[in-house]
Amino acid sequence: MAATVAAAVRCLYADLDGTLLGPGASLLRGADGRFSLEGVRALQACWRAGVEVLLYSGRKQTSVFESARLIGSSSYIFELGCGMVLDGELEWLTDGIVPSPEAGSIFDQVSRSGTPELLLERYAGRLEYHTPWSIGREVSHLFRGLVDLDEVAALLEQSGLGWLRLVDNGVVREHAGRMPGLPIVHAYHLIPAVASKARAVARHMQARGYTPEECVAVGDSREDLDVASVVGSFWLVANALEQDPALEDELARRARVRIAEERFGAGVYEAVVTTLATGA
DSSP, rough: OHHHEEEEEEEEEEEEEETTGGGGGTTOOTTTBBOOOOHHHHHHHHHHTTEEEEEOOSOOHHHHHHHHTTTTTTEEGGGGGTTETTEEEEEEETOOOOHHHHHHHHHHHHHHHHHHHHHHHHHHTTEEEEETTTOSSSSSSEEEEOOOHHHHHHHHHTTTTTTEEEEEEEEEEGGGGGGGSSSSSSSEEEEEOOHHHHHHHHHHHHHHHHHHGEEEESSSSSHHGGGGGSSSSEEEOOHHHHHTTTHHHHHTSSSSSSOOOOOEEEHHHHHHHHHHHHHH
8 A cells, every 4th residue: 555655645633632542631642541552553654655654733842853753754843833843953933033142032022922821811711820730831821711713812912912923722621620610711922923833834844845645634623724724634533622622613604624524533543544544
């Protein structure tokens, strides 16, 4: 099979938490919490077919680096597309909002804008830092809670902070108990408005010389869904809709999106073997 499809599929873009990784952020746990090899088999199928695997995640750079190293990849996308490492070389995708000795990290620059304090004050009880994962980041301020993103966007624009946006990167069930007054808890990243997972994937494709038809992506969040606009085929793992039924409304406006029957790593494996076998 590899000899016939390797030229058709050249790269798999895979999200980590809630997608390739199962419960507890484990590569070796399935939806039922039991030992599972489906995620590993997806990686093995890509290797056999000569397909590059590129991890894209909201995690900070050091975390995605370790995950990429574990699967033998020298390239990855971190902090929701704010940065990309291509064969060991770092590229910021934040259009001039970059770290410097004078300005400090991008995280520091966002802090000095006063935006985190504005959001935490306006949405008290509905938004809080997503500790401990909010600590030690280079770019994004990471929150958990439940807010209206359109309302937040309007607030930022009215406050002269339109160079930033709050991004929904999926449901966080493990920590919902810390905010019992909310029906569902999402992870939100405050990042430069120009940055996105889709833009970072497109930049990687450009650097590698991949066409959209040669690329497939898998994810579980609204931000992941935007990647469907730059790749030939996008898959949403089944647990995404189970955790956030409101994603159904998004699907009606998206092209080239398929829903996997399986969850987590098994859903990635389903997407990989189906795409390798059919090219779609």
